[in-house]
Amino acid sequence: MRLIIIGGVAAGTKAAAKAHRTNPDLEIILYQDEAEVSYSACGLPYILSGIIPNRDEIVIRKPEEFKRDGINVETQHYVESIDYKSMQLTVKDLKTDTRKTISYDRLILATGARAIVPPVKGVNLQGVVTLRSIEELDRLKYTIDSTKPKKVIIIGAGYIGLELSEAFHELGIATTLVEKLDRILPRFDPEMAQLVHDHLIENNVEIILNDGLVNINGINGRACSIEIESGRLVETDLIVLAIGIKPNIELAKKGGITIGETGAIKVNTKMETNLEHIYAAGDCCETIDRVSGEITWVPLGDIANLQGRVAGDNAAGGNAHFPGTLGTSIFKTFDLNVAITGLSETAAKKLGFTPKSVTVKKNDKARYYPGGKEVIVKLIADKKNGQLLGGQVIGQGASDKMIDIAATALLGALTCYDMENADLAYSPPFSPVLSPMIVAAGALSSMLKK
Template sequence: MSSQALKILVIGGSAAGPKAAAKARRMDEHASITLIQKEADLSMASCGFPYYVGGVFDDRNMLICTPAGIVRDPNFFDKAKRIEALVETEALSIDREAKTVTCLHLPSGETQVLPYDRLVIATGASPLYPQVPGSDLDGIRTLHSLGDADALRAVRDQGKVTKAVVVGGGLIGFEVCEALHLAGIQTTVIEKTGQILPFLDPDLAKLVENHVRSKEADIITNNGVAAFLGEDGKLNGVKLDNGTELPCELAVIAVGVRPNVGLAKAAGLEIGDKGGIAVDDFMRTSDPDIYAAGDCVECRSLINNETVRAPYGDIANLQGRVIGQNLIEPESASFPGITHTGICKIFDFTVGFTGLSEAAAREAGFDIETATVSGLDIPGYMNGQLLVSKMVADRKSGRVIGFQCIGPGDASKRVATVAMAIRGKLTVEDLNNADLPYAPPYSLALDHVIVSAHVLDNKLSGRMQGISVSEVKQRVDSGADCFILDTRSPQEFEEMRLGIGETLIPLGALRGRLDELPADKDKEIILYCKISLRGYEAAAALQAYGWTQVKVMEGGIMAWPYPREK
C-alpha cells in the first residue's frame, strides 16, 4: 500500500489518540489523518485537573496548551500538524468489513461515514458511579473530564460550599481532597475498604492517613456510601453503610474507572479478562488493521507477565507513540508492558510506588523479603526531609520487584530509580553498589535507595532479623513476652516515646549495661531508635554476646503510625 493513499482514523482525542496521530504525521507527511473527539476539548492534561480546581493555577487553557502556550484546538491540529480534528463528534459504530466508522456530529445531529485503512481506538474510560439512592442529586460530581474540572473550579470560585465528601481513597480521591481543602472546604474522604491507597502496604498507608488528618481533613475507612441525601433535588448529605449521616453540599466520586470498550466489542474485537481491549505488543487488536491504546486497553506486567489495566496518562502517551510508528511502519515499535509506577502529591507528602507491594507479591505467589527504611532525602544540614520506604525482593533470585516511598522528602527520583531497576531485572546486590549521583543538595552519600538495598541484603543474608511496626504493635496489644529496647539518647526519649513498655538503654551505654537485659538468651528482644540504624548496631552487638532472638523494628519511630507519648 502506498503511504500517500493511507487513510488513518483515530477515535479519541485525550492522550493516546493525539499522540498516535502526531507520531504518524511525523512518520509520514502525506498520510490522511483524522481525529474524532466526543468532547469539545482536545489533548487535555487530565492529571492537572486537581491543581486547576485547587487554584494552583487559574488559566484553564494551560491544561490544553503546548509547551509553547498554543491551545491544542482543531485549528492548531490543522495548521501545525495537518491533522483534521473533528470535535463534539461521537463514533457510533465500526464496520470492519467496509473499513468505515459512522460518526455523529453532536451539535448538528448529522451523521457521516469515514473510511480508514488503519484505525486507532483510544476511547478511554468512564468513571465508576455508586448505584445507590440519591445518585442523581445536584451536587454530585466526578473529576474525569475538563468539564468536570470547570464545574469544580466554579464551586471553588463561588465559595458557597463549606462541606464536601470524596468517595474513594485512591490517588484521585486524595488529589481532589487537597484541592477542596485549598478552597477552604471541610472535606471527608470515604473509603469502603480497610485502608486508603490500596497500592501501598498498610503501615505506609497509615502514615499517609495520619498526615492527611493533621491537615484537618477527615478519613473514614471500612465504610461505603449507602445513599446520597438531598432536598428539592440538591445534595445535602450522605448516609454511610453503618447508618452515619454526614452533612455536605458537594460529593466527588473517585472510586475508579471502567474501560470504554462498547465500540470495540460491538465491532467484534477481542475483550480481555480484565475488561479492556486485548492488544499485542504492537498495540494491535484482534483485527490487524485496528490498534488500541490508553485507558481502554489491557497490557502486561513486566514482573509476573499477568494481564493488567493501567489507566495512567503517561502510559497512554507511550502506547500512542508506539501505535503512531506502527501505523506507518507496521511492527517497527513495541510496548512490552509496565511496572505499574505511580506518584502523587498529598498535602506535604509525596506518595510514590512501583512494582508490587508486599501484599500483591504474596498474592502473586512470590517468596519475598522486604525492608522498611526511614531516613532523610538529603543531609540534615541541607534541610533534608524524611522519607519512609519499603523495598520488596524475590527471596530466591534477589530480584527487586517492588518499592514504595512516602514522606515530605524527594520520593520521586527514588521511585524512578527503582522503577528502572525493576524494568532491568536488577537484584538487591546490583543496587548495593549502584553508582548514583551524589552531592549534598541532592542526596546523601549513600542514597535512600542504596540504604534500602543494604537493609534488604542484610535480611536476605541472615545478618539482620527485622520486624515491622505493625507486628510490634500486635506483640504489645497481645501481651506477648518480649523485651523492647529503645537505643536513643535520654533527651530524645524525653521528647517523644512510643509508650509500649520499652526500656531505654542508649547505644553508647549498651555494652556496659548488658546485665539489664533478659537473662534468657532466647527471649525475643526488639530494638529501635529514630530510624533504627542504632537499633541495628545494637542488635549486632547483642547477637555477638549470645542473644539469639534479636529483632530490629524496621523504620524506627519515624515509621510508627500509631499514637505516641510526648
Template sequence: MESEFVIIGGNASGMKAAARARRCNPNLQITVFEKGDYVSFAGCGLPYYISGLIEDSDELIVRSPDWFKEFLDLDVKVNHRVEGINRKARKLVVRDLSTDCILHVTYRKLLIATGANPIKLPIEGASSRGVFTIKSMEDGSNLRDFISERKPRKAVIVGAGLIGLEMAESLLISGLDVSIVEKLEQILPILDDDMAFLVEKYLKNKSIKFFLGESVRAFDEDAKGSISYVETDKRKIAAGLAIISIGVKPEVTLAREAGLEIGETGAIRVNSKMYTCDPNILAAGDCVETVDFVTGRPIWAPLGSTANKQGRVAGENAAGGEVEFGGVAPVQIARLFDLSVAKAGLSEIEARKLDFDIEVTFTNSWDHPQYYPGARIITMKTMVNRPDHRLLGCQIVGERGVDKRIDVMATALYKKMTCDDLSKLDLAYAPPYSPALDSIITAGNVALNKLKGAYVSINGKDLLQRMMRGEDLQLVDVLQPKLYKECHIPKSTNIPLNELWKRSNELDREKEVITICKYGITSYHAARFLKERMSFKDVKSLEGGIIVWQGPTEKSI
C-alpha cells in the same frame, strides 16, 4: 468520507498516535474523532485547577484542533461520536453532535483510543445537583463554578485513592471542610496498609476526616434538589457537595460490539505492536490491557505516561512501522500538601497473592545529611524475590526526594535489577541532595543483610498479633529517655543504645529480644550489637520503627 488512518478519541494516546503517524508519514491522511469539546488537555492537572493554583482552564489545554491542523495537517473533529464499527467494510458510523447528522467514514487503519470512564454509584441521589466526578475538562469547570456560585462549606469525597486525596487537598485549600468515605479499611489501596497508615496520619493532621470501612448508601437531597447529606451504612455526613472518586473502567463498548477480543482485565487485548485481533485495528491508552514486565501477566494500567507511550507505538505502526511496546511496571506518584507518595511495581500483598517468595524491607533514611539544613525522613518499603534477589516493587513516602528515588527504582524494575545491584549503584552525592549512601543503596544493603541472615527483623503486624495473644515479650526501646516518654509501645523497657553495653545484664540472654526505636535505624544497630558483641541468641528489630507501627502506644508523664 474516506481517511487512511482514523483515530477514535482525542485523548493522550489518540493525539500522540496522530502526531507520531504524521512525523513518520508526512503524506498520510489522518482524521481524529473526539466526542467532547477538547483534545489534548492535561486531565491530571484538574485538582490544581479546582484549588486555584492553576487560574485559567485554558492553561490545561495543551493543543487545540486548529493547532493540529495548522502545524501537523491533522483533521481533528470535536463533538463527533463514533457509534459503530463495520470491520468487514472498514467503515465507521459517526454522529456529528452539533448537527445530529450521520457520517459514514471508510478507513485503512483504525486506532481505538476511547480511554476510560469514571465508575458511578448506582444509588439514590447520585445525579443530584452537587454530586460530581472528575475526569473531563467539563467536570473540572462545572465543579469550580459550583464552588464559586454556591459556596458550600462541607464536602464529602467517596473514595480514598490518589485522585480522591488530591481532590481533598484542593477542596481544603478552597476553604471547605473535607471528609472522605472509603469502603476499605485503609486509604490508598495501591499501597500496603502500613505505608498507607503513614499518609493517613499526615492527612489527619491537615484536618481531613476519614470514615474507613464504610459504604455510601445514598446522597440525600434538600428541597431544591441539591445534596445535603451523604448517607453511609454507619452514619450521615453533612455535605454541600460530593465527589465520587472510586476509580475508572476501560471504555470498550465499541470494541466489544465490533467483536474485538477483550482481555481478562476487562480492557481490549492487543499485541506488543498495539494491534487488536483485527490486523487493521489498533488500540492504545486507558482502554487496553498490556503486560506487567515484573510478572509477565496481563495488566490494566490507566496512566497518562503509559497512554502516551502506547500512542507513539500505535501511530508509528499505523504509518507502516514495526515498533513494539514492551509493557509496564506501573509507576504512580502524587503530592499531597508537602508529602509525596509513590509506588513502582508490586506491593507486598500483590506479590504474595502471586506466590512470590519475598523478602520485605523497611528503611527510613534522610533525604540528605542531617547536618545540612532541612533534612527530612524518606520511608521506603522494598520487595525482593528471595530465590534470585530480583527487585519486585517499592513504595516511598516522604516530603522531599521521593520522585528521584522512585524513578531510580522504576528503572531498576525495568532492567530486572537485584538488591545486589542496588547496593552497588553509583548515585549523585552532595550534601544538599542526598547522604553519601543514598536511601536506594541503603535499601539494597538492608535486603542483602536480611537475605544473608545478618539482620533479623519482625514486622509490626506479627508483633501486634503476639501482643494480642498475651505473649510474654522482651521489648527494648533503645531511644533516649525523652523520646521514649513522648511515644513508646506498651510494656517496653527503655535502655538507650549508649547504655546497652552496661545494662545488658537486665535482659534475659536466653529469651528473644525485640529492639524498638522511632525509625528502625537505632534499633537495627542495637540488635546487631546484642547479637554480635553481647552473644544474645535471638534478637530482632522492629521493622520500620514506631512510625509505621499500627498498634497501641503510650506516653510517659
C-alpha cells in the same frame, strides 16, 4: 491511506503526532467527543485548587495546531459504530446532531476511561460530581463558585480522592473521605498507606473506612447528605464520586473487538486488537505487568502517551512494541509525595513470590545541607535470588527521584545485590553520601544473606 483515531486526550493525540512523523503522507482524522482536545487530565486537581490559575494552561495543543501538522481534529464528534467488514465508521456531529459514514484504512481506539458512578439513589442530584474531564472540571468549578459549599464528601480514597482532598482543603472546604475498604490506598502495603492516612488526619481530613455509599439524599434537587452502610447519615454540600474508573469499551465491543479479562480492550505488544488494522492505546486497553507477567490495566497518563506512540507508529507503517508497565505512579497529597513501582509485598505474596522487605527513613540530601527532607523507602525483593519486586516511597522529600531509580532498577531486572553498590550521583546539595535507595538495598541484601 487514511488513519482515523477515536479519542483526543493523551493516547489519541500522541498517536496522531507519532503517525504523522512516521508517515507524513498519511491522512489523519481524529474524532473527539468533547469540545477540548489534547489536555492534561492529571492537571485537573491543580486547577481546582488554584495552584494552576488558568484552566487553559493544561490544554497542550489546540485543534488548529494539529491542523498545521496535517492532522484533522474534529471535536464534538462522537463515533457511534465501527463496521469492521466495510472498514467504515458512523460518526455523529454533536453540534449539528447529524451523522456521516467515513471509511478508514487504519483505526486507533483511544477512547479512554470514565469515572464509575455507583448505582445508588441520588447520583443524579445537583452537587454530585465526577472529575475526569475538563468539562467536568468546568462544571465543578461553576458549582463551587455559585453554591459556596462548606463541606465536601469524597467517595473513594484512591489517588484522585487524595489529590482532591488537598485541593478542597486549599479552597477552605471541609473534607470527608468515605472508603468502602478497611484502608486507603490498597495498592500500597498497609503500614505505608497508614503514613498517608495519618497525614490526612493531621490535615483535618475526616476519613470514614469500612463504609460504602448506600444512597444520596437531596433537598430541592440538590444533594444534602449521604447514607452509608453503617447506617450513619453524613451531611454535605457537595459529593465527589471517586470510587474508580472503567474503560470506555462499548464502541469496541459492539464492533467485534475482543475485551480482555481485565475489562479493557485486549491488545498485543504492537497495540493491535484482534481485528486487522485496528489498534487501541491508553486507558481503554490493557497491558502486561513486567514484574509478574500478568495481564493488567494501568490507566495512567504517561502509559497512555507511551502506548499512543507505539500505536501511532505501527498504524503508520512502523514496527514498535510496548513491553508493558511496572505500575509506577506518584501523587502528592498535602505535604507528602507518595510513590509506588512494581509489586507491593502483599501483592507479591499473593502472586507466589517469597518477598522480603526493608523500610528505611532517610534525608534526601546530606544531613547538614539546608533544605533536605525525609523519605521513607520500602524496598521489596524475592528471597530466592534477591530480584527486586517493588518499591514504595513516602515523604516530604524526593519520592519522585527514589521511585524512578527503583523503577529503572526493575526495568533492568536488577537485584538488591546490584543496587547496594549502585553508582548514584552524590554531592551534598543533592543526596546523602549513600542514596536512600542504596541504603535500603544494602539492608535488604544483608537480610537475605542471613
